[in-house]
Amino acid sequence: MAAADMARTEIPLTEATPVVSVKPVALEAPGRGEDLRVRISAPTTGSELPVVLFSHGFGSSLDGYGPLADFWAAHGFVVIQPTHLDSRTVALPQGDPRAQRLWRFRVEDMKRVLDRLDLLEAAVPGLAGRLDRTRIAAAGHSFGGQTAGNLLGLRVLDPVSGVADDLSDPRVTAGVLLATAGRGGADLTPFAAENLPWLKGTDFAHLTTPALVVAGDKDELPMSVRGPEWLTDPYHLSPGRKSLLTLFGGEHSLGGIPGYEARETTDENPERVALIQRVTWAYLRQALGMEDAGWTAARKWLSEGTNPLGRLESK
Template identity: 50%
Template sequence: MSTPAQHQTIAIKPIIVPAEGREFELQVKVTAPVQGADLPVIVFSHGNAWSMDGYEPLVDRWAAAGFVVVQPTHLDSRRYGIGFDDPRSGTIWRVRISDLHGVLDHLGHVMEQAGLTDRVDRARVALVGHSWGAQTVGTLLGARIVDDAGHPGEDFSRPGVKAGVLIAATGTGDSLTPFAVEHLPFMRPDYSTMSTPALIIAGEKDQSQMSTRGPDWFLDAYHLSPAPKRLMTVPNGGHTLGGIAGEAVAETTDPDPARVVLVADAVSAYLSDALGVSADAWSTFRAAAEAEQGAVLRHKD
């Protein structure tokens, strides 16, 4: 059976985004539906060590649902070989943030290179990230990184971003393990200023090796940020939530294709609502997710 044209997708890579002072050129991949106009845009920030070539189970489903997805490759990608013991690693969190700003600054260039200039609605842009990518996205939504003295740092928030989704986002830094304190000192987000509307997705059984707390650590982005916010806790979900980074990848501890679909569709439904594409998308998704898959969904407005 052939795939209906309205669900077919295309991918274009690599597209080079202008970026000054970056050791490696900033490359992105663009995935889009074959058909459609006035398409909303998702800029997606990957988790540690991944690249623009990961997360196809999510990205392809978002594109089939009518989104154009832009995926930058950050400097922590394993293809660049910059490990935690590399002296360059200490500034990668800042480069990640610059990458997202750079993609947004040059979104017109990216869409032109992808042949999508006349098909996207650049007034409807959202950010989505997983793990380290979720913390990166959070800074553009208004979260700040707490410094060694306990003071919130620089404001990296991005006007014009309508909404965001944080998947398995870092909690506060008061419970970091010794390894995280030494190698990942930026894992100290202050969510009190993250005012942009957002959906937070967390796994019920996500136990981080970077924190001495339990899975509740991944709920901080919801509980400690101002409204409006949505929260979905995925039943039995681990950090990779069924395999969102790819099918049968080694780091997946909780393989479950249905869980991946749940996460992908939660993002599509939330952003369709938040970006004004479909007013009833979230309510329809929520009813099905709670009744059929036992997901726990909360909100504060």
């Protein structure tokens, strides 16, 4: 049996439903330089729907990450995707003064979405009254993983102010951090230290909100001298309830989660993507207090040490 077929057998799902998606919905954002553009995807049926706020990787946009956003929405989540200022669709001019604080604008984008849930809900036909605002998770890939992590308690030493503010948000009670940067300092390459100053002073000591960390064991980034192990820091260096899904053979795109035909995917692997879809879905349902049957099954299946796709551990 193929590994993807095994995932379908081992991790049970709710039945998929049609999805409605609306974009772009513009949120006024004083001080940002332009409105915040947002995409909302939701199942056409169901009530008391939990919310996943998803932060894209550097350069992507609200149009990215269909393999995750579509899957989560088809299986009962409302997925909200803002387009951050580093997106290629924004085309921030070279030397723009906002560049040094891209990481901070990203966090503000996420909080703005949470502040304007009423407007976003009203923008989707048939969605009014169907959100469960007590069940909100933040998720993100790469730079977006750090952004989601900030809402969970991860602190960043601001390269402008020199202060590591607490930007956590109590409205967010769970997270999924995909291919997310580790600690800074001596672990960074000269390139990262010079060009990505928001990586210099990451502090995981306050990242207390429950989260699933997803990392590929072949993810060789030009940002750290430690290799793929660096991407597991959000799990190992943070307190509280955390789980780590290690994907065997996974590179930075984790098999293809940035998009169905994303040019940056170097390790295209539909089976790996199918596994991530199911494991993250099961984790979110468990972490948000909905049900834990899928997560229990995933942990049992991926903790035995013989799975060809990956390994799941928790603390």
